[in-house]
Amino acid sequence: MLTMLEEVVLLAVDEKNGQLRSTREFGTAYALVGALFFDLAMARKIDTDTETVHVIDTTPTGNATLDRVLGEMARRTDLTTVRGWIEELFLRRQDLEGEALASLIERGILRHEVSKLLWVIDVERFPMVDKKRQQHVKLRLAQAILTDEIPDTRDIMLVSIAEPCGLLGYVLSSSELENRKQRIAMLCNLETISRTVTAAILNLDASLRQTMTKVV
Amino acid sequence: MLTNKKAEIPMIQLTQETRSGWCVVGVRGRADAEAADELEGALRAALELHPKVAADLAALDYISSAGLRAVIQAARAAQAKNIEFAVCSLSAPVQKVFDMSGMHHIMRIHGELPC
Numbered sequence: 001m002l003t004m005l006e007e008v009v010l011l012a013v014d015e016k017n018g019q020l021r022s023t024r025e026f027g028t029a030y031a032l033v034g035a036l037f038f039d040l041a042m043a044r045k046i047d048t049d050t051e052t053v054h055v056i057d058t059t060p061t062g063n064a065t066l067d068r069v070l071g072e073m074a075r076r077t078d079l080t081t082v083r084g085w086i087e088e089l090f091l092r093r094q095d096l097e098g099e100a101l102a103s104l105i106e107r108g109i110l111r112h113e114v115s116k117l118l119w120v121i122d123v124e125r126f127p128m129v130d131k132k133r134q135q136h137v138k139l140r141l142a143q144a145i146l147t148d149e150i151p152d153t154r155d156i157m158l159v160s161i162a163e164p165c166g167l168l169g170y171v172l173s174s175s176e177l178e179n180r181k182q183r184i185a186m187l188c189n190l191e192t193i194s195r196t197v198t199a200a201i202l203n204l205d206a207s208l209r210q211t212m213t214k215v216v
Numbered sequence: 217m218l219t220n221k222k223a224e225i226p227m228i229q230l231t232q233e234t235r236s237g238w239c240v241v242g243v244r245g246r247a248d249a250e251a252a253d254e255l256e257g258a259l260r261a262a263l264e265l266h267p268k269v270a271a272d273l274a275a276l277d278y279i280s281s282a283g284l285r286a287v288i289q290a291a292r293a294a295q296a297k298n299i300e301f302a303v304c305s306l307s308a309p310v311q312k313v314f315d316m317s318g319m320h321h322i323m324r325i326h327g328e329l330p331c
Contacts, residue, residue, distance in 0.1 A: 041281065047249035048281045050316055056249050150292040150322050153285040186321045190288070192281050195316075 002107075003063060004035040004042070004157060007137050009100035011167045013110065015134060018127035020097075021170065027201045031165045032096045033089045034197035036069055037082075038157040041193070045070050048192045053082045065099045082196045090200070101126060109133050138171045144187065145172065145180050151187065159187045160194030164201050225277045227251060230258045236331035239266035244275035247283030255283060259290035263299050270329055274305035279313050291323040304329045 002010065008031065012021050037053075040046045043061045047054050058074045060067045069089065079085055104110045110126040117123045128134065137158070144151035144159050145168070151159070162168050163184055168177055177184070188194050228251035231242035239262045247255050262269045271287065273279075279287075287303060294301030304326040306314055319325065 041249075044249050044282070049278075050313055054249075054280075150288060150295050152292065153288055156288070186318055189318045190284075190322075191317070 002133065003066070003100070003103075004038045004154075004161065005032060005065065005096060006100045006103055007158060008032065008035050008161050008165060008167070009097055010104055010109065010134050011137055011141075011162060011170065012097075012165070013126050013128065013134065014170075015128055015131060018110075018113065018125035020101075020124070020126060021167070026204055028165045029093060029096075030086065030090055030197050030200050030204070031161045032100075033086050033093065034164075034193050035157075035161045036066065036089070036096065037086070037193045038161065038191075039063070039066055040070060040073075042154065042157075046073065048082050050192055051081050051083070053080065053085055063103075065096065065103075082192055083200065086193075086196055086200055141168065141171045145183055146176065148183075156187050156190055157194070159184065160191055161197070163188055164194075164197055228254055230254065232258070232262060234266070235329075238268045238270050238329075238331040240270045240272050240329060240331065242272045242275065246278040246280075247276060247286065248278065248280040249282035252280075252282040252286040256286035256289050259286070260293055263290065263294050263297060263301070266299070268300040268302075268330075269294065270302045270304050270326075270331070272304050272329055273310050274307060276307055276310050279310050284313065284317060284319070287319070288322065302326050302330055 013019070014021055037046065041048065043066065045055065045057050045061065045066070047056050053073070055070070055074050058070060061070070073085065079088060101110065105112055105126070109128070109130045111129050113125045113127060115123050115125065140155045141159060141162060144155040162171070168184070172180075188198060226245040228247055229244040233240050233242070241258055241262050243255065245251070259269065259271060271290070291301055302324045303319075305328055306325065314320070314325065
């Protein structure tokens with residue numbers, strides 16, 4: 001099974017040309033940290049409540065990215081809030097996207113191509129070798145959003161990470177997204193991790209707007 | 217890193233009784249990652265045998281995200297089987313968590329037991 005981080009990064013790959021779609025750079029970075037937290041929660045390594053995060057098991061998961069973050073969390077006993085950890089990992093984030101892409105290539109789902117633009121600039125592409133994996137992720141997202149059934153908790157997490165990344169627009173039409181706006185907001189609100197990610201993105205947006213206003 | 221009152225709140229305790237056609241699953245203590253599988257298992261077991269299931273959370277002192285996911289998965293199973301499932305009598309700290317998450321949007325939450 002793919003990790004949540006891998007599923008979200010896979011969703012960001014354009015199935016037609018293998019280009020990586022990144023619509024909200026900082027929002028995506030926050031959301032990828034959120035996906036990492038969900039992976040640790042699903043592996044029963046951490047648990048959260050309305051504000052606090054607890055490390056409950058430090059035995060390795062076997063996934064290098066998750067184990068690196070889990071190790072950091074176990075060592076830093078001074079940092080206990082979900083918000084604090086999301087901000088900490090956002091600031092010290094390594095290439096979460098790159099690590100997930102490397103794993104997807106290793107699993108035979110994507111391949112890596114580098115071409116030259118104007119004979120000078122390297123352009124990276126990640127064409128799909130196995131298109132079914134991305135189609136499966138899209139199908140789960142569509143079902144979670146378009147039906148009124150209670151989704152699987154993993155799919156609730158997936159919606160709540162894909163939304164702040166701006167990736168739902170690659171799954172559903174704008175009219176479908178508009179019609180199901182309340183449903184998406186409801187699903188995104190169910191989890192502490194996604195509420196915290198959304199708050200962090202809004203906070204960052206406000207700071208950027210304030211900075212731009214001062215510059216202008 | 218444990219900053220809640222884990223030591224003061226007992227582990228989860230689950231009971232089951234039948235009243236007026238309802239199977240009432242009583243949940244006491246704390247529903248966290250350690251207890252989530254047990255909680256989901258107890259609710260799913262009740263859903264296998266009864267057409268109406270109520271989760272009585274009056275004595276539940278603490279619920280984490282893992283505990284909430286266990287309740288969501290049970291509600292999902294009930295919906296798939298077309299079984300009546302009600303979450304009832306939430307204690308104040310648990311009510312706060314349910315309110316923040318908007319759990320009332322996806323499942324029936326009652327102030328009191330329906331039986």
